[in-house]
Amino acid sequence: MIAGMTALYIFMLAAFTGYEIISRVPVILHTPLMSGSNFVHGIVLVGAMVAMGHADSTLEQVIGFVGVMLAAGNAVGGYVVTERMLEMFRSSKRGAK
Amino acid sequence: MIAGMTALYIFMLAAFTGYEIISRVPVILHTPLMSGSNFVHGIVLVGAMVAMGHADSTLEQVIGFVGVMLAAGNAVGGYVVTERMLEMFRSSKRGAK
Amino acid sequence: MPIRIAVPHETTPGECRVALIPAVVDQLVKQGVQVRLQAGAGCPAYYRDRDYTSAEIVADRAALLGDADIVLTVNPLAVEDVGLLREDATVIGFMHPHENDDRIIALRDRNITSFAMELIPRISRAQNMDALSSQASIGGYKAALMAANLTARFFPMLTTAAGTIRPAKVLIIGVGVAGLQAIATAKRLGAMVEAYDVRPETREQVESLGAKFVDVKVSAVGEGGYARELSAEEKAQEMEVLAQHVAQADAIISTAGVPGRPAPKIITTAMVEQMKPGAVIIDLAAYSGGNCELTIPGESFGHELVMIYGPLNVPAMMPVHASEMYAKNLYNFLALIVHDGAIKPDWEDEIVAGSLLTRDRQIYHALTRQRIEGGDL
Amino acid sequence: MPIRIAVPHETTPGECRVALIPAVVDQLVKQGVQVRLQAGAGCPAYYRDRDYTSAEIVADRAALLGDADIVLTVNPLAVEDVGLLREDATVIGFMHPHENDDRIIALRDRNITSFAMELIPRISRAQNMDALSSQASIGGYKAALMAANLTARFFPMLTTAAGTIRPAKVLIIGVGVAGLQAIATAKRLGAMVEAYDVRPETREQVESLGAKFVDVKVSAVGEGGYARELSAEEKAQEMEVLAQHVAQADAIISTAGVPGRPAPKIITTAMVEQMKPGAVIIDLAAYSGGNCELTIPGESFGHELVMIYGPLNVPAMMPVHASEMYAKNLYNFLALIVHDGAIKPDWEDEIVAGSLLTRDRQIYHALTRQRIEGGDL
């Protein structure tokens, strides 16, 4: 169980990390990066699976089902879309630097 | 108690943060930054105080005393030296940019 | 029968340009026009008769002129030449409408349609026909070269084992087309260039070439943005500031002019006498009297130890490119006059109307008509 | 009594330089030397007698020369002038040791100590006395200006409403001091500059000025880094490549020379005849015969439609700075000759020994002695 101050520390450090790693990003990457981070929070799929895995009542199961479905959509869709957008940064580019 | 995986997470995130924040540092700041981080681990003073505060046997007390003394030296000396080194980056500098 | 364009040999002394160059002739011929060239007309400009592959070379000037629908010239035709023209022929070229009334009267009386290149209005659309600009560019460039060549000093700075040579100071007076080009060229050669003009908007233009504007601390901007007449006192201050810059200059290139009027006298004899020994003045305004009091148009001479040169017809000194640019100006202008193989000018067109000098036995250019015939403007 | 330095008026036709300028005279006088100047000596170089405030102006040439310890000249003194000198006087200036034996014999026989500026060895320490370099700089700069001024075309590229003018192609042959300066100046004016020299190390120097080196694809580097003689076949290839570049050039500036020998003939008549109408050749090597077969030293003329000009004594065309640099060269050299107010050259010194032409009734310069007196080198 992560709780109390520890949670706060993890939260602070993760927030710091998130802020730092994208603090110098060119405008043209804004949309791909938005899409990429959209994909990353697709990790909610893991949570949805756990929630559904422990769901007991039908209602819980239904909600869990919907949750997993949505989360899977987030993860898969986020990946596909980001990948396509980043295609244009192929480094091949006429063999230039 | 911070333990197990949580410790690992904090460790990972803090390491990441440390790495990121100084990943673009000009050479002239190497020494001041070394000094600054030297000061920061002067936080060991807190630990030394706690250790001494709970020391019971004389041996423990003596070691604790030495520990606190050393730690205080680290903290204070680190600060003074860093401060002096950073003096030269005074932004006054002929009112330029 | 296709339109016949004739290009006679230029007869003005010292003129080396030719109205059409081979490449432009080719373009015209491709459009179905017939071009005939007097033998040797291109030679002073280094275009040999054999280079004009698509033109017909005619040895007889009278035959050439008498048989032409359009005659293209650089300088105005002499009165005798006008006599050779067919009535109602068209002549295009510089016409010097402000001088030599006989010539203009001859044109009028022989019912010649004549267009003066110098009268083409300076509107955006007409820039590619603007022969004044194209030839003035050459003048400015050449003036800077002449200054560099005549002065007894280096233009650029030079740090050498035999001492450091300080860069020459060059002063440009009058920042029109020629003045700007002179600034650019003198700067290229490494001189420190200053420039002066009465029009305040030239300051930015001077600076856009990396040169310094001479600030006489008198603003000629009056109400509504129009230039206003300077008071005598202001005029004096202007002259005084200018005199200081003149005294320091190693070379002066003056180009100040007011269209159709004698050039303003800006550099006085007293100023010249304050100049450094070995300095030079290139007075491009010599054709209209010169900006320097001492200028003798066409002559180069020393006054005390200052060299003063007021060259005439500078573009003719670089005849290859001068002719090329002029020919292209003519070509672009012809596009307004000739449509579908016939001479059909749009008389309403601002450019056609503006440049028309004579037609139907009338003088169209108001100022000239008034001078020659009297009456209202 | 202080040393007396005399500066006579230059008598060589076309010479406008003077051996000392006022500022250098001031420096010398401050060191306790007495300087006497023939009246009007500085005038062709725009230095008036009244500018020489610390020199004594002497009207009588014979008196001036007869009374001098050291005579400073630009050009060699004529035989008659040598006759006016005091025996054992010292003369410093260009001596043209390769020509006019009478003059040298006169110097020898009158027991004159003479130093030839052109014989100063080109070592690092002597750079500030190297008059060949300082005058060659002027020559190169001026040659580029003359080329720009004489050609019928623009040097720079110009995109204008009357068409785009392509930049001129300028070819520099011989990349010594003058050639480099010519490259720099032509480049400044906006031309596309190519240059050629037989010495391979000049490639980097040419490129260091942003110009292109003409690669004749023949390497003249032989064993041990020495230049080797080219085979006839290689020579032909060199000429063929060069001919192509000559044909494309709008202006050529040639400076190729071998000290003390006639200039190599590089531009043949055939090559000239392949050139564009209106192109120019400025042959700076004219003084030693010229790099172009057609060059007539000192003349400018057209061959077909190509202008060929082989100017002589170019530095004299920019007398103010040419004299200034030459005077500083002399000043630096004098420091080796005059110590503590007396003429006490260190005869062992590489520079003194190298530049010594005559002394003690002997000719010291080996090549000259051999030519005049025979015997071994």
Next chain:
Amino acid sequence: MDTIIQISYFVSAVLFILGLKRMSSPVTARDGIVWAGVGMLVATLITFFHPGMHNYLPMTVAIAIGGGLALWSGKKVAMTDMPQMIALYNGMGGGAAGAIAAVELLKGEFPSTSFLALAIAGALIGSISFSGSLVAFAKLQGWARKPLRFPGQQVFNLALLAASIGISIYLIVLGHFSSGLILAFFALALAYGVMMALPIGGADMPVVISLFNALTGLAVAFEGFVLNNAAMIIAGTVVGSAGTLLTQLMAKAMNRSIGSVLFRAFGTAEGGAAEAVTGSMKPIDAADVGVMMAYAERVVIIPGYGMAVAQAQHKIRELSELLIKRGVDVKFAIHPVAGRMPGHMNVLLAEANVPYDLLYDLDEINPAFPQTDVALVIGANDVVNPTARTNPDSPIYGMPILNADLAKNVIVIKRGQGKGFSGVENALFFADNTRMLYGDGQAMTSELIQAVKTL
């Protein structure tokens, strides 16, 4: 097993961070998404081995359905429709967070109030993000073009938000609850999300989507705490923080503040008027132009009098060299009357050592514009004014011009609204494919150089 699961989550958290880091530079962006993808795969697969789980079959079915639909839609959608797809997928993430919270709330077993609070906060944020994102999606998809606005909207929305938060607090304080209450809670949150997104105009949508994206991240992190799932906590928090920064950066790049995007969207009357005439001048950021040019195939630089005034020729040459070194085909288009004297541009560019063979004149370059990716106009105005071609009443009608307007993108560097020599309005500046980079020519070119160098 538990250790392996924990370590896997740890690894995937690290992969997410590294992946995002790589995505923030154009050079490494492409493998950034792969790293993050591997992290996701590891986390998802290992979750199947979570102890004490059941419902494996429906779970797999749900994944297949959700993933399959997303795969299909994500592959087929046109490049131009990407933003709405991001909105859609983001909404789904928010919905999933809400669903997790709902399941947990229904179960009602929280070790402490703080966990309950986190669950509810995550549910609230996730639901807002869910419904808001769907509205954004619908709008961008063209199903609801016009921003819906009504008087008092702002007050109404605030009230709605207050109600949602109020009921959240009530739930937390209460500690246990009926499904009715939960239903009401979700209904309120969803309604607020809808109302929040409705009034926002199309141009501001990307900013709002980014905001919802950050919110979803936060919701995921909160639910991660509830489920004690470190991967969710880290990934969610990182996205929440990065997304917030990104939202700010995007708003800044569009010259808007987040506040004005969200609340001042009402007063757009002024903007509307200008648009009515000829479109509007759209500013752009140097960084963006830098990337645009660095990744272009063909760039044409059009200098004008303004370059001369700014004496920007040296910088321009440096920029062109940089681009050429990257393999971009760079040409200079020199208009015959650019500047104030014949050959004005030539003199300056030669001074700056731009090789002559990069210079093209009007006739040579005009046919090349349609294949040009970026036309960079620096301080030129009249010479690129398309009205010279189209409007017979214009004083410059008939003057041949550089057809910069035919390039795919046009970037204009100028200081402000200054007119050219002829004093006429320039239609090019209002064109759809034109962006204005306002500032002094020299300063802006420096910024461009900087921008290209960082790539």
Next chain:
Amino acid sequence: MDTIIQISYFVSAVLFILGLKRMSSPVTARDGIVWAGVGMLVATLITFFHPGMHNYLPMTVAIAIGGGLALWSGKKVAMTDMPQMIALYNGMGGGAAGAIAAVELLKGEFPSTSFLALAIAGALIGSISFSGSLVAFAKLQGWARKPLRFPGQQVFNLALLAASIGISIYLIVLGHFSSGLILAFFALALAYGVMMALPIGGADMPVVISLFNALTGLAVAFEGFVLNNAAMIIAGTVVGSAGTLLTQLMAKAMNRSIGSVLFRAFGTAEGGAAEAVTGSMKPIDAADVGVMMAYAERVVIIPGYGMAVAQAQHKIRELSELLIKRGVDVKFAIHPVAGRMPGHMNVLLAEANVPYDLLYDLDEINPAFPQTDVALVIGANDVVNPTARTNPDSPIYGMPILNADLAKNVIVIKRGQGKGFSGVENALFFADNTRMLYGDGQAMTSELIQAVKTL
């Protein structure tokens, strides 16, 4: 109270991170240390309120003694002696970490083996850092100049390290222990620290100190885990990670690998020979030169033939402009025979638009060198060769030169060991105040521009 303590620690951890972040940019560096200082103050003060503590009086005395001595020594030490002071204070930190571990080990109450392991690891690292730093201090202070080296040293050191680690593992496995064992453990660790630092040469010391600094950070973090003190964990870890990176960066800047600093220190014979002649050429990094120039008062740029070959004149102008904009007094020193023709430098600098009034010739500039902070020599060689003044046998003896050697710092840009026109060796390149920036003139100047721009 506990919550307040925890929050204070949290705040101080945040302050440490922000402080370090600020310290990594010259612009904000000065307040970075203040932020970190505030963090330290908060953490220290709040620790007095830790529940269940005693020994307050001796504790305060210890702080006063340690702090007082450090304050006094830190204030009085000369600027040039800073590195050894950092070593000293760092060693004290390591010692403190060791002391904490010792107390805990003596107490012997560990909730689990992992805590014990962390305590011992921290003790080991801390002790090594302690004794190693003290040796580093002593060497820099001049108490032990010569690196101590003996055959088989590397093997011996490795054995020592192995023994230390062995006894650590034994202690961990054993779980409880006698004070004798503990003593042996510390003795071994301290000995290893000493042996590790002894063979390292003076020039490499900063890298080693930085390494010990990172190690101390790590030790502090480990003890933080043992004491369950989050501020220590975070601060220690951040320093450990930042310090490691910094060590790498420093080694790279000195053109050394960390490995070679630590282990290959033996084979310095080759270096020694070159030194014997005239000193050695010392390379430097563009980033460092950039900062040096940006923060200088007076800079003189000396161009030579190499600038022409590299066609670096445009970049040089840009660099000079940048510096001037920052308020640096920049002059160009033009030697009469720099380059290969009279006025070679003038032509190029004029082409690049360097204003004439920045150009100074030999006589004008030579008196200014002693007041010059940085003389930047780009591609010049003969014209700055002091042997022209000093060595009558040199072929360039007697040629007047630019006295760049009198400047406080001389930076020479050239591609390698190439000689000048005259082909003689240049004593300037070996001078103590000279640093060589190897590379093509244009490329290096670009890097300088970059470096100055980032400040």
